[in-house]
Amino acid sequence: MKYVVLIMLSLFAYADEQRVILTGFTIHEHSNDRFGEKYNGYNYGAGYEYNYFNEYNELYYGMNAMLFNDSFENPQFVFGMGHSYRFDLNLVDISVGLSGFVGIKKIYTDNDISRDDGAYGVTGGFGPTMNLYYDDFSMNFVYVPGFKYKDLDTTGFLFTYFTYTF
Numbered sequence: 001m002k003y004v005v006l007i008m009l010s011l012f013a014y015a016d017e018q019r020v021i022l023t024g025f026t027i028h029e030h031s032n033d034r035f036g037e038k039y040n041g042y043n044y045g046a047g048y049e050y051n052y053f054n055e056y057n058e059l060y061y062g063m064n065a066m067l068f069n070d071s072f073e074n075p076q077f078v079f080g081m082g083h084s085y086r087f088d089l090n091l092v093d094i095s096v097g098l099s100g101f102v103g104i105k106k107i108y109t110d111n112d113i114s115r116d117d118g119a120y121g122v123t124g125g126f127g128p129t130m131n132l133y134y135d136d137f138s139m140n141f142v143y144v145p146g147f148k149y150k151d152l153d154t155t156g157f158l159f160t161y162f163t164y165t166f
Contacts, residue, residue, distance in 0.1 A: 016054060019138070019163035021047035023068040029146055029156040035114055039071045039155075047078075049163055056088045062099075070105055071157065072115050078103035080142075082129060093133035099142055100126035109152060125154075136165040 023045040033039055045068020053060040063081045070076040082099030101124060108118040127144040139162055146156035 016060075017049075017051040017062075017165055019049040019051075019064075019165050021049050021064060021066055022162045022164075023047070023066055024139075024160040024162055026071055026160065027158045028071065033072065033115075033155070034108060034112075034153065037115065039157075040069060040073045041071075043068045043070060043159070045069060047161075051084075053086060056086055056093070059083050059085050059097075066161070071155075072106060072108070072118075074106040074115075076103055076105035078105075082126075084129060084131065086131075086133075091134070093131075095129075095131045095133070097129050097131075098126065099129045100124065107152075138163045 023043050025041050026039070026043050027041065028039045031038060045066055047064055047066030047068075049062060049064035051060060051062035053062075061081070061083055063079070066078050066080070068076055068078075078101045080099055080101035082097050084095040084097030084099075086093055086095035103123050104120055105123050106118040107121045107123060108115075112118050125144045127142055129140065129142045131138055131140045140160065142159045144157055144159065146154045148154075
């Protein structure tokens with residue numbers, strides 16, 4: 001176990017950008033959840049991000065970890081990773097890419113009748129990303145499309161968070 005921790009800690013030393021994350025807001029494809037309640041659009045929380053960004057107009061890799069209040073008002077932990085391509089537009093930088101995540105959150109099935117039901121489990125997804133950078137600040141957008149598989153039915157959403165380089 002100590003070797004895994006040492007390997008993980010060594011990754012931070014090579015990060016070209018280290019950022020503090022403040023989670024922001026989420027826009028859902030539907031206004032109400034499966035229980036007829038409004039989704040939580042303000043997913044307050046925090047996290048850490050690091051990117052291996054070296055040059056503009058080249059693909060780079062990034063990772064992050066966040067803890068926030070999810071769309072059902074439950075705590076959720078997420079570990080995300082992805083690749084982006086960043087462009088320098090003088091005043092701001094823009095990157096576009098593809099990101100995926102795995103996490104732990106309360107998961108609901110067709111058998112659950114309220115937000116009090118459900119059980120914590122592993123979740124995941126992926127989608128396109130766009131990031132706007134201005135000096136040490138950034139605004140990040142991740143779109144995760146909805147899907148239905150067996151008794152799992154998710155609503156697509158656009159998740160937004162903000163970062164600051166330290």
